[in-house]
Amino acid sequence: MTGKTHIMGGIASCSAIAYYYGFDPVLMTASGAIGALIPDICHTKSKIGRTLPLLSKVVSTVFGHRTFTHSLLFMLIMFLITAAYIPNKSISAGLMIGMASHLVLDAWTVNGIKLLFPSAIRFRLPLYMRTGSFSEQLVLAGLTIVSCYYFYELFHGRIS
Incomplete structure (x- = not known):
């Protein structure tokens, strides 16, 4: 997935969680957007990889793409x-939800991910798509709609 889809995935997930569980929606969704970029530190051309090029190069060289930083082990360490x-x-939960x-x-x-790293087994959902494809654009649109819905619900009562 592209960076914008990951960002919107983090925002959509966090806005829904904030709505149902009472977290601060602004802090949580901002953290979710950042958290959604963190696993791609292993990709030197990603948004976060270009922001932190030295760290990205080291992580990419040591682990490769979609291995350690896309695993349950990484999630545990980050937790x-x-x-x-x-x-x-709100911030810590947002970061974790964004990464998830x-x-x-x-x-x-x-290509899927190595969810059980260091195992070489790749995990991929049964219905899958190519990064940057029209299918991904549909996912991005859906995530945007979900985000708008929950933001409306979160702030509607506060505005009127």
């Missing part, structure tokens, strides 16, 4: 880090 160093629950949405979206692609 421990966010729990220890980010006291705001990234993994789900990439598991929806032809």
Whole structure:
């Protein structure tokens, strides 16, 4: 998936979770958008890879693309880090939800992800698509609609 689809996936997921569980929607969705980019630190041409090129190069060289940073092991490590160093629950939950949405979206692609890294087994959802395809554009549109719906619901009562 492309960066914009990952960002929208993080925003859509976090706006829905914020709505149902009472998290701060602004902090959570902003964190979700950032979290949705984190797993692609392993890809030097990704949005986060271009922002942190040295770190991205190291991670890419050591692990390759869609391996460690797209795994449950990485999610566990990031959970421990966010729990220890980010006291705001809306931010820490948003980061984790954004990263989880990234993994789900990439598991929806032809190449899938190594969810159980260091195992070489690739995990891919049964219905999958190519990155940048028309199918991905439909997913992006759907995620945008979901985000708009939940933002409307979250803020409708506060505006009127």
